Amino acid sequence: MPYDSSWVEPEQFLTYKGVDVFHTYRDNDINSGQRSCWFTTSETCGEIVCGCDTDKCHHVFDVRCIPVFIASRSYEDNIKAAIDAELLTTSGHKFTS
Numbered sequence: 001m002p003y004d005s006s007w008v009e010p011e012q013f014l015t016y017k018g019v020d021v022f023h024t025y026r027d028n029d030i031n032s033g034q035r036s037c038w039f040t041t042s043e044t045c046g047e048i049v050c051g052c053d054t055d056k057c058h059h060v061f062d063v064r065c066i067p068v069f070i071a072s073r074s075y076e077d078n079i080k081a082a083i084d085a086e087l088l089t090t091s092g093h094k095f096t097s
């Protein structure tokens with residue numbers, strides 16, 4: 001059976017200081033819903049696919065792994081704090097996720 005599988009751009013979560021942050025999706029399927037804690041700084045890196053040329057993806061991260069993460073703060077504010085601290089840049093994250 002053929003199936004329809006087309007490329008869809010991920011929805012943007014935020015953009016801050018030139019860094020774009022996008023949602024990721026369960027099984028990389030937009031119809032399966034957004035991951036609540038996982039985000040990516042690259043449109044081409046998601047839960048399954050990765051455009052990085054290394055073993056470990058530079059772009060997909062769990063917001064709770066941000067070293068300056070504070071649970072009482074919103075995900076948006078935590079991500080902005082990571083960008084302020086240069087832990088998250090246009091080339092990806094600089095922490096283990």
Ligand SMILES: [Zn+2]
Pocket residue numbers: 044045046049050051052056057058059060
């Ligand atoms: Zn990647």
